[in-house]
Amino acid sequence: MIDIERLQWYYDNDRVFITAHAAERFRQRGIKVKDIRNAVKTGEIIEQYPEDYPYPSCLLLGLSVNAQPLHVVMSDEGNASRIITAYFPDVDKWESDLKTRKV
Template identity: 75%
Template sequence: MIEIEKILTYYENDKVFVTAHATERFRQRGIKTKDIRNAVKTGEIIEQYPDDYPYPSCLIIGETVDLKTIHVVMSDEGSSSRIITAYYPSAEKWEDDLKTRRRDK
């Protein structure tokens, strides 16, 4: 199970990496690196993906520097982390708390 403190330690030690694909998606969505860092700093892990390949990952909910709610998916690679994606959660997929996935009825 990934702990938010471990992800924060990776940030402190400059061990968080971003793929070119993720960087392009952030640009398309208007998300800046400082928003992601702030989201992790202010956030909490709301889902764990222990079976993700090649490394376990987790979903973090936090706030951008402009106090907008954002979701960030990050891996735990043992000695570093990778930002897989980040996005603004939509009301169609998430309950009002933006932490709980909507269930199809």
């Protein structure tokens, strides 16, 4: 299982990578790298994806720098992490706690 402290350690030690594709999606969604960093620093893991390939990943809920809820999907590659995607949660898809998917 991935833990938030490990993901935070990756950030503190410059071991977080963002693909060009993910960076483009952030721009389209109005998300800045500092928002993602803040979300990881303030966040909690709400879903684990241990079977993801090629590395396990997780979904976390944190806050952007202006305190907007932000979902971030990150991998744990053993000695580094990759940002897979980030988005502002859609209230049509998430319960009011933004941690539980609507059925």
